[in-house]
Amino acid sequence: MKPASFDFVAARDMAEALAALREGGDAARVIAGGQSLVPMLNMRLATPATLVDISRIEELRRIESANGAVTIGAAVRQAELAAWPDLAVTLPLIHAALPWVGHMQTRSRGTVCGSVAHADPSAELPLCLLVLGGTVILRRHRRTREVPAEEFFLGMMSTDVAPGEMIAALSLPQARPGEGHAFAEVARRHGDFAIVSCAAKAGADGAVTLGVGGVADTPRLLELAADAAADPATRDDQLNEFAWSLGARDDLHATARYRRELVRRLGRKTIEEALSCRA
């Protein structure tokens, strides 16, 4: 349970980081907090030739809100975002979900963008990014591109990040007046990866976006129109159909049947909560 050998680049600025990634190609990986990557290194599930440490790059350590969106730099730690005074008002879904992300001993170093880069299907932050309709900002040598969340997650632990490219930031839309948000999760132990997690956003018009993590290979969305979300029979029908569509499988932690039941129940709970807490 020790990492294989790698070169280590302690990048001082973006130019150094991007140059090292370009040089390293697909044998280079970015490390920031390391809370997802180092377990992969320790178990030798990842054996990069070069690690590029971006955690000390000042421009990546910023949280900024402008033009109705919050930009979270790639070196911002989960605990730093949790302590950001504007969080509860501008990103209430993230505010609700962060206490479920690992433990405080891992949130202290784990980054928000790192969790998105890792793309574990049970992870909370990729799910919230998808439900909020956020954007991943990717940088490579002389090029920046923005990928919408629904195009970013390609499969289990697989994303649209190309060799030589890195996540520079996430952009999340700020909560608008009249919206409601809710998050719920069932895990073996609080802080462990979810068996099923649900995040919901209710619009001012009563339409609901529900996201579910932990079941399919990527977080998945169910869109409920306002009349469907308001009518319990229609809502439950659509939730049931959605639960079956996720392709749940039996594993060590839970049966497929249990997961589907959690999708129905936690789904209902988060939809109701999101609708009822609309400001």
Next chain:
Amino acid sequence: MPRLSATETARVQFRLNGRDTTAEAHPRMLLSDVLRHDVGATGTHVGCEHGVCGACTVLIDGVPARACLTLAVQAEGCDLRTVEGLADAGDGALSPLQAAFREHFALQCGFCTAGILMSLDALFAADPDADEAAIRDTLSGHLCRCTGYTPIVRAALAARDRIKGGTTDA
């Protein structure tokens, strides 16, 4: 130190329990191993090595973190505290937290204890009024395979009161 070679050791400097410390480490070496094998601070225990058990928890710049999920080279310039730093360096007297753990039999085999002490030490430093729910939430980041959680919670509550200057129920 922008680029460190995989095959050569790098010099890493940090403060450890208030003392300037230098270690030699390959980039692939974990902070937990460098503390134990290179520096000789064996109080930090190594359990699962993938961030689940919490035995290796140390304070990095005042905040609890997994030493097994931190590369030693990432600790460059950091302020580290380990369980060796809790007892009084002069006369070796146990800290109030350690004393409470002893009095309440809050350690059975003791393997997980070092990490738990560091997390609770940081918790009470940040929030001297931490309630039982906050203590239990902090403990959720630690596994005790002896399942001695009840006395651990009891000791934590007693230590909190003592640190605040309240009652001593020893």
